[in-house]
Amino acid sequence: MKKQDVVQLVLGKQYQKNPVCSFAKSFAPTNIALCKYWGKRNQELNLPITSSLSVSLAHKGATTEIKVNDKDYDVIYCNFPPLKKGDKRGILIRHPERSEGSPAQQEILSADSPFAKKLIEYLNLFRTKDSHFFDIYLETNIPIAAGLASSACGFAAMIQALNHLYDWQLSPQALSILARLGSGSASRSVFSGFVEWHMGDKIDGMDSYAELLPDVWPELCMGLLIVSDQEKTISSREAMQLTVETSSLYSVWPKQVKKDLAALKQAISAQDFILLGQTAETNAMSMHATMLSACPSITYYLPETLVLMKKIWQLRKEGLPVYFTQDAGANLKLLFEEKQLKIVSELFPKIEIIKPFSSL
Numbered sequence: 001m002k003k004q005d006v007v008q009l010v011l012g013k014q015y016q017k018n019p020v021c022s023f024a025k026s027f028a029p030t031n032i033a034l035c036k037y038w039g040k041r042n043q044e045l046n047l048p049i050t051s052s053l054s055v056s057l058a059h060k061g062a063t064t065e066i067k068v069n070d071k072d073y074d075v076i077y078c079n080f081p082p083l084k085k086g087d088k089r090g091i092l093i094r095h096p097e098r099s100e101g102s103p104a105q106q107e108i109l110s111a112d113s114p115f116a117k118k119l120i121e122y123l124n125l126f127r128t129k130d131s132h133f134f135d136i137y138l139e140t141n142i143p144i145a146a147g148l149a150s151s152a153c154g155f156a157a158m159i160q161a162l163n164h165l166y167d168w169q170l171s172p173q174a175l176s177i178l179a180r181l182g183s184g185s186a187s188r189s190v191f192s193g194f195v196e197w198h199m200g201d202k203i204d205g206m207d208s209y210a211e212l213l214p215d216v217w218p219e220l221c222m223g224l225l226i227v228s229d230q231e232k233t234i235s236s237r238e239a240m241q242l243t244v245e246t247s248s249l250y251s252v253w254p255k256q257v258k259k260d261l262a263a264l265k266q267a268i269s270a271q272d273f274i275l276l277g278q279t280a281e282t283n284a285m286s287m288h289a290t291m292l293s294a295c296p297s298i299t300y301y302l303p304e305t306l307v308l309m310k311k312i313w314q315l316r317k318e319g320l321p322v323y324f325t326q327d328a329g330a331n332l333k334l335l336f337e338e339k340q341l342k343i344v345s346e347l348f349p350k351i352e353i354i355k356p357f358s359s360l
Contacts, residue, residue: 001204002044003181007125009206010174016128017166022068024164028156029061030142031188031195032222032333034280034325035261036287038253039244041199046184047208049244050257051199053264054185055356056192057222061153064161065137074123076116078138122155122182126162155182156189176209193357194268196261215268216357221341223334223351225324227304236328239291239298246295256286277323277335284325302330315347 008015031054039049069075123134142150159179163170170178172190176197179186187210188195194215200208234242244250260283267275291298309332312324322336322344334351336344341353 003125006045006181006205007178009204010170010177011126011168014166014168016126016131019068019132019165020167021165023066024161025063025065026157026160026164027061027063028153028160028186028189029056029058029192030150030153031056031185032325033185033188033327034276035257035264035283036327037184037197038240038287038290039250040184040240042203042205043241045205045208046180047205048184048197048199050254051261052188052197052257053213053261054188054195054197055220055222056189056195057354058192058356058358060142060354061140061189062142062150062157063139064154064157066158066161066165067135067137068165069133069135071133074120074133074136076119076136076138078115079140118182119158122158123162125181126166151183152185152189155179155186158182159186160190173209173211176211177206180205180208196265213265213268217268217271218355218357219271219338220273220357221334221336221338221344221353221355223336223344223348223353225308225332225334225348225351227302227308227330227332232300232329234298239294239328242296242298243290243294247290247293249290249293253286253290256283273335273337274321277321280325280335281323284327288326300326300329305330305332308332311347320344 033052033054035051035053037048037050037052041047041049119136123136138154140150140154142153156175156179159175159182162168163175176187176190179190185197187208188197191210191212194213194217195210196213197210198208200206202208260279263275263279266272267279288300291300305326309324312322312332312334315322320340320343322334322340324332324334326332334344334348338355345351345353
């Protein structure tokens with residue numbers, strides 16, 4: 001089964017309809033997995049081997065604007081810099097007609113940029129060939145390809161904007177399935193708050209979608225410790241597949257996830273911070289252990305990452321309840337409660353602190 005088949009299943013009679021308006025805009029938050037998604041049972045449909053659980057980061061994420069243009073090609077603009085040396089981009093141009101509050105400058109992506117190709121392939125799932133084209137404006141307020149789920153919020157914002165543009169009136173579950181076709185973790189960024197992504201077991205993936213948990217935790221804080229905002233040396237997609245195929249430890253990963261997922265849901269329901277922090281940190285370290293045992297070995301640690309880990313472990317020994325999680329990147333995300341905010345800010349002067357439930 002291909003992505004196009006899933007789109008047809010979800011949209012039904014609305015498949016490949018024309019836009020009903022000329023402009024749509026949507027925001028989606030990035031999400032940080034507390035129980036990680038690491039491994040696919042189906043590469044084409046981004047179907048995971050295990051379920052996962054995340055928390056969204058409120059105002060941190062991506063905004064997508066889509067305008068139907070009068071050209072015979074798509075034009076993609078973004079506010080983030082080239083991902084790597086040699087990545088083909090255009091020049092910075094000004095768009096005075098942009099909506100109020102939008103950045104004055106955007107960079108136009110070359111059509112043969114890897115990111116542009118991936119995005120256009122995604123758009124092509126929803127339209128007939130050469131039927132209509134778009135001006136697409138992408139704005140993020142997080143580093144790109146640095147382990148902060150930039151693809152997740154980007155594709156979640158895109159599918160929600162398309163939902164408005166075509167007036168599909170899809171349910172959050174359907175949007176989650178379609179977002180997953182762009183990036184697995186995007187299935188979770190359709191929601192704000194605690195989100196569980198069900199792995200499902202159907203071949204077509206129609207039972208693999210994210211679901212919002214009802215729990216709210218106003219005192220929970222997450223702190224971003226940005227060690228590097230540079231592109232990763234190996235993408236999450238590549239690292240994930242290599243780990244599944246070669247890691248001697250991967251066979252125990254699904255059992256670890258099942259145990260951790262149950263513990264996290266219990267911790268969230270009871271607002272047991274110690275259980276939440278311990279489980280999230282253990283889950284992250286276990287994921288990275290599977291990477292280290294891959295062949296060749298994969299590591300996202302930088303020297304600064306390890307220094308921060310040791311500092312956090314020492315602070316816990318001294319009685320400060322603070323934990324971390326780490327995704328496929330060098331950066332760490334601290335977990336702590338609001339009553340520790342002042343001391344955490346003093347101990348980590350460069351930290352960016354987010355209260356995931358402050359706007360809910």
